[in-house]
Amino acid sequence: MKAGTNMKIAGKTVYVFVLFTITMVMRLAGNNSSVLVMTVGNSSVLTCPLKGNITLLTWTVTPKAGGPCTLVYRIDTNMTHRTNCSDNINWTFRAGLPPALEIRQVGIAQEGNYSCETASAEGNFQKMYHLTVLAPPRLSLSCDEQGSPVCEAAAGKPPAQLSWLPESSSTAEEKCHDNGTVTVLSKFTACSTNVTNVTTCMVSHPAGNWSQSIACCPSEKTITNVFLYACIIACVLIIITLLAVIYYFKLHSDRPCHRTKPPEIAPIHSQQANKSGVEEKIKEDDMMEVEPYTTYVQKENTIYNSVSDLTLGQNLPQDLCPGT
Template identity: 85%
Template sequence: MKAGTNMKIAGKTVYVFVLLTIIMVMRLAGHNSSSLVMTVGNSSVLNCSLKGNITLLKWTITPKAGGVCTLVYRADKKMTHRTTCSDNINLIFTADLPPALEIRQVGLAQEGNYSCDVASAEGNFHKRYHLTVLAPPRLSLSCDEQGSPVCEAAAGKPPAQLSWAPEGSSTAEERCHDNGTVTVLSKFTACSTSVTNVTTCMVSHPAGNRSQSIDCCPSEKIVTNVFLYACIITCVLIIITLLAVIYYFKLHGDRPCHKTKPPEIAPVHSQQDDTMEVEPYTTYVQKENVIYNSVSDLTVGQDLPQDSCPGT
């Protein structure tokens, strides 16, 4: 009975010892692990914690997307070896300090875990970073065809939070992209009845807050659009009318002229023309009469019968 009680006490003691050991290891691991937040385009330097002179240093980079990158430095040969690392990640060397890892102009592809392992005369040391990369959204504000303000926070990481001033009803939608960014689109649907129609879109984001205002003025814009459309339609109608008139005159101007045939007028015969037409016949008759008279005179003079012709 007593032996059983001792066994239970020993078991509880071992359990408590293991639990404390686990808690201590977790605390140590947490102490050697850091969270790092960077914005796209910024640069940073990561250091390793160590004691004594190093003999070997190794950085292991495990991004969320892509292959693992390693940078190894051997102090005895002063030589660096790297595998599948981007050009903006390099080791930098400073006097009396171990090589540090420099990230220049960080991008979304560099987000992930960065681990540093160091071997020195004092022992082995480990340091771990978790890098989170923020992408500030691109803000744009415009008016749609109905005169409602539309605010867009494009390609933000994490997604931006949009709000309006003055407050009113709005509709929002999100579009996710392959690189992990999100575009948020918000439309302000409540029309203000106040004197001013200025609407402000406010963007809240870990990389920075921004705001932009716009005056869509739905009522004024409708009147302006109606007047503009009326002017455009009037101009189009005038142009069409002018083209039709030009085409009409051109069509009728190119046709050949058809002159009407004047009515035939009966020729007027004057008395002089009749005289001219009758005159040759009169002359001929006169000549015949002269010849006849001459023959008659000759016949009478010679006592010849009048029916006989001379020379027959």
């Protein structure tokens, strides 16, 4: 609570200092200058000093954004004229008095300088107003997906000051908008673990102070997301395991399922004996194949010799015939 009070005091101090600075500057510029502070949506009436018989009254508005606006009123003809002025800036007539300038439902666009000039027989007189428009922020307090409180002061001018109860170590983030307003966002971060579920966001602003409390806890969505992530991880692990098992069996499927009994190795001397027997058998087979051929050749030679002798005996002369 002490931190929240200090934030409020600091916000008000800054606001007072700004207004004091503006006031001093305007006083240095002239005694006929005034500072006017309005809140968005409010209305106000600005008057001019009345000295002597006024014949002409002129208001010149110079806003921070946009072109100047001019309103002229002639007393002698009771005629008014306006140039480039918005609908919420107009004359307001009073009984027995010259008209004043009325600003209805002021907005940020009307912030700027308002100068009034009167002409009379005594001379010309001028008065200046410096209008500052305050935009109170829109306070919203909610719980994010993790169950943490989030405080937002939207579209404030100047920026709002946020504080937490219990105290928080979080820092505020600011987002500037084109119209001059600022949105301040702060997420509660506990300084210690001994905190309650109920947290309070306090907003300090020159236009007012507000506070709002909320109790956050882990949402069902967060629990559902955790369960969903766990299921996804489990499914991935199961798929990886199945693929590993399939790859293992596929890798070993090319090998024989049953081991065959290796042939018995005979002793070396038995192999040599078998080898000798095989060689002898081959030789016998070769001899059996050669012997019929040899016998046939011998018979052929015998027949050939006999025929040769007979032929020679018939062809030779008798005296040349070999003796018998």
